[in-house]
Amino acid sequence: MLQKAFYIFIKIAVLFLLGLNVRRKELLPSDGPAIIVANHNSHLDTMVLMALMPLSKLKDIKPVAAADYFFSSPWKAWLSEHVLGIIPVERKGADRTADPLEGCYQALDNNQVLILFPEGSRGTPEEMTDLKKGISYLAERVPTAPVVPIFTHGLGKALPKGSFLLVPFFCDIFVGEPITWAGDRTEFMNGLQERFNQLSSEKTFAPWE
Amino acid sequence: MTLHAIHWALIGIWGLLAAASLIVYVLSKRSDKDLTELVQRTQSWWVMVAIFTLAFLVSNTISIVVFGLISFLALKEYFSMIPTRRADRRVLFWAYLSIPVQYFWVYDSYYGMFAVFIPVYMFLFLPFASLLSQQTDGFLKSVGTLNWGLMLCVFSISHAAFLLILPATEGSSAGGAGLLLFLVFLTQFNDVAQYTWGKMFGRRKIIPGVSPNKTWEGFLGGVGTTFVLAIVTAPLVTPFSIYHAAAAGLLIPVAGFIGDVTVSALKRDLGVKDTGSLIPGHGGILDRIDSLTFTAPLFFHFTRYFYY
Numbered sequence: 001m002l003q004k005a006f007y008i009f010i011k012i013a014v015l016f017l018l019g020l021n022v023r024r025k026e027l028l029p030s031d032g033p034a035i036i037v038a039n040h041n042s043h044l045d046t047m048v049l050m051a052l053m054p055l056s057k058l059k060d061i062k063p064v065a066a067a068d069y070f071f072s073s074p075w076k077a078w079l080s081e082h083v084l085g086i087i088p089v090e091r092k093g094a095d096r097t098a099d100p101l102e103g104c105y106q107a108l109d110n111n112q113v114l115i116l117f118p119e120g121s122r123g124t125p126e127e128m129t130d131l132k133k134g135i136s137y138l139a140e141r142v143p144t145a146p147v148v149p150i151f152t153h154g155l156g157k158a159l160p161k162g163s164f165l166l167v168p169f170f171c172d173i174f175v176g177e178p179i180t181w182a183g184d185r186t187e188f189m190n191g192l193q194e195r196f197n198q199l200s201s202e203k204t205f206a207p208w209e
Numbered sequence: 210m211t212l213h214a215i216h217w218a219l220i221g222i223w224g225l226l227a228a229a230s231l232i233v234y235v236l237s238k239r240s241d242k243d244l245t246e247l248v249q250r251t252q253s254w255w256v257m258v259a260i261f262t263l264a265f266l267v268s269n270t271i272s273i274v275v276f277g278l279i280s281f282l283a284l285k286e287y288f289s290m291i292p293t294r295r296a297d298r299r300v301l302f303w304a305y306l307s308i309p310v311q312y313f314w315v316y317d318s319y320y321g322m323f324a325v326f327i328p329v330y331m332f333l334f335l336p337f338a339s340l341l342s343q344q345t346d347g348f349l350k351s352v353g354t355l356n357w358g359l360m361l362c363v364f365s366i367s368h369a370a371f372l373l374i375l376p377a378t379e380g381s382s383a384g385g386a387g388l389l390l391f392l393v394f395l396t397q398f399n400d401v402a403q404y405t406w407g408k409m410f411g412r413r414k415i416i417p418g419v420s421p422n423k424t425w426e427g428f429l430g431g432v433g434t435t436f437v438l439a440i441v442t443a444p445l446v447t448p449f450s451i452y453h454a455a456a457a458g459l460l461i462p463v464a465g466f467i468g469d470v471t472v473s474a475l476k477r478d479l480g481v482k483d484t485g486s487l488i489p490g491h492g493g494i495l496d497r498i499d500s501l502t503f504t505a506p507l508f509f510h511f512t513r514y515f516y517y
Contacts, residue, residue, distance in 0.1 A: 021485070209294050
């Protein structure tokens, strides 16, 4: 309920303040298990990706995020869990006995859709860094889940890391063809990287120095 | 409710659009060419005319807000399209803030501030705000592109809104609303007319280096059609004498053409086909209002000089 109200507000704000140009929206997975992987530029990323989904599906769409950041204080944790629907992942493996991705496996087993940012942290806005391998473990464990790559542009311009001032820009969202686990980790990661390269070269963007 | 001239004019526009839709419908059934874009364009026209009519009939304030929103969307499109500097994020924010201020002067009928706020205060303030980041690399380019965008998207378009608050005169009871309707209708009609004439008879290119689809046949055909329409409709909604109606009937299509090709040059420089994808069939909002960015200020000052 709270989550729906929050995302109705976000949908309106996204539509008005940003304005999205979405290519191939039909490729977005509507039912789980599925994994959405996107490049990470801004706190807006998760909210915009969630806002692309129909409201009725929201409860089954789970962004995966760093536990040390989103669950660092009680109110943040409450917000992250109940409003954003975040699945926490321990970045620094303090506890080596537990698999940090356990929550993700569970969600996929419950036919939910994960939103994952395989670059890890947001980093420098509008510049992609290397993909982390965690995603391939998920794909291996649940090979029936299609991995849908999404490349976004502009969100990091609108609200980069470390800024609280939202400056409106039209943003581009490119949804790619899903890939699935074929048995090899390197091959999978290279394939995913290749998809992202393709998506990011679909349009020439105005320089942002 | 008694129908004023302005209502008849609006009914006329809806009628014209209905007729155009019918023609497009018949064409799309008969022709084996792909007319998807034309059909999309026509559908988008319905939406635009509906929004415009609604704003018009409800209140002046709503209309001013709608023009403010158009400026906002256009400026956002412009900023998303041009190269910008990271250091200028805050400056872009100030530029956005000038929109509510500029439209407040319109709402307040404060002509003095309306006329100078952007070209004096904003144009002087933005470079200063920009230098505060101490990044002088690309300073000139950044200041130039920013000011030009503000000029095109905010200052120019706000002139259309200012027409709205001009009072009724002896010659015409329709007042500012009539003038605005006259300007917007003729500007948009002229775009369609130039496009149609060009499609049907276009052969000799005017400036192929900027806009390869612009032909003398399209331009002159459009000017002629708009000229006739201006003379016919001016007595209905404007205080213009026949000579002034004729002058406006030339000013609007010629300025509209110049606005159109100016935005084309901009797009060509940036290597984009459309300024955006907001309006199906038309491209971005800047693609739709490109002519208006030139006709609005010129027509406004033409009218103000002779009648106010």
